[in-house]
Amino acid sequence: MGDIHEVPRPRIAAEQLAQHIGRPVCFVGRVMKIHSSGKIVVLTDGLGRHTTVELSEPLEEEFSGVIEVVGRVTNQATIMCVSYVQFREDKSPFDLELYNEALKIIHDFPEYYPFG
Amino acid sequence: GGYTQSPGGFGSPGGAQGEKKQRSRSQNIVPCTVSQLLAAEQVDESFRICDVEISQVTIVGIVRHAEKAPTNILYKVDDMTAAPMDVRQWVDTDEAGGENVVVPPGTYVKVAGHLRSFQNKKSLVAFRIMPLENMNEFTTHMLEIVNAHMILRKNLTSASKVPQSFSSTGISGMGGYGGGGSLPVNGLTMHQSQVLNLIKSCHSPEGVSLQDLKAQLHSMSASTIKQAVEFLSSEGHIYSTVDDDHYKSTDAD
Numbered sequence: 001m002g003d004i005h006e007v008p009r010p011r012i013a014a015e016q017l018a019q020h021i022g023r024p025v026c027f028v029g030r031v032m033k034i035h036s037s038g039k040i041v042v043l044t045d046g047l048g049r050h051t052t053v054e055l056s057e058p059l060e061e062e063f064s065g066v067i068e069v070v071g072r073v074t075n076q077a078t079i080m081c082v083s084y085v086q087f088r089e090d091k092s093p094f095d096l097e098l099y100n101e102a103l104k105i106i107h108d109f110p111e112y113y114p115f116g
Numbered sequence: 117g118g119y120t121q122s123p124g125g126f127g128s129p130g131g132a133q134g135e136k137k138q139r140s141r142s143q144n145i146v147p148c149t150v151s152q153l154l155a156a157e158q159v160d161e162s163f164r165i166c167d168v169e170i171s172q173v174t175i176v177g178i179v180r181h182a183e184k185a186p187t188n189i190l191y192k193v194d195d196m197t198a199a200p201m202d203v204r205q206w207v208d209t210d211e212a213g214g215e216n217v218v219v220p221p222g223t224y225v226k227v228a229g230h231l232r233s234f235q236n237k238k239s240l241v242a243f244r245i246m247p248l249e250n251m252n253e254f255t256t257h258m259l260e261i262v263n264a265h266m267i268l269r270k271n272l273t274s275a276s277k278v279p280q281s282f283s284s285t286g287i288s289g290m291g292g293y294g295g296g297g298s299l300p301v302n303g304l305t306m307h308q309s310q311v312l313n314l315i316k317s318c319h320s321p322e323g324v325s326l327q328d329l330k331a332q333l334h335s336m337s338a339s340t341i342k343q344a345v346e347f348l349s350s351e352g353h354i355y356s357t358v359d360d361d362h363y364k365s366t367d368a369d
Contacts, residue, residue: 011196092250109266
């Protein structure tokens, strides 16, 4: 899977992509649109903002769940994904808005939630 | 008096009681990030993150790697804050079935365990590894980390400099974290608050016994009460008097 998993990958929301160009990040979002190749997807974060991600492996057509992407931010503020996982929602739906609230908190208090 | 230098004892020369306080302090389980654990400094037998002592911790992350050996399973758990952390789970070789099931890579888990350092490499010895069934628990864990470390660090700076030392019976103003209107009340669960309030309301010299607490708190089981008492004791809200079953509040008037 490469070196990217050995370094800190800050969790960010869509509005912070521009500040992380070229850097490894972790992004969580719900799949809104899947390109026919299955590899380009548009994710929405907890604030409803869209992000385009180029996946390492194609997603199946009908997938509409939440995925967590590890990758690097491109110059166009999209994400080149190195790996991703699906969040299970078989027992309970994932509250993406709550996750965005949590992101605000960890960004406001980096001394209590350090990346690296 | 003879108690002034005692680190935690009340009523004893400080040996046995001091050790007991030490043990109950490290019975708190602190939610952490892997980055915090890697940055923790080792001081003798214990670890500190920004001066907050930690021993038992929880982390939430994704299993990147799982390797089964005869006596243990070695996982690498990744929470994105640093490189994945080694988590070792000892396997009961006599027991067949459930205990020895390996959690597959790609699964999000919550790990509870002890922090260890060997040849300068940190790892966790897990006593519990649970796959997350509800991913909202992962979000909750992030919030709990910020909350716990914020409260623990603030307790250190606002409390008196010798937290677990009670220099004499007469002075209650020197009580550890409980005095001075600092944060702790907000950090207590409902059960802990109920137990503390009952103990505070008692004015007899030997304090409230665990039996008294059980008799008055019908909704709480004996083990819940005991856990609350241990937590309150290690945080400095209460202290034991004639024996380990009797407690008084450091805030009592």
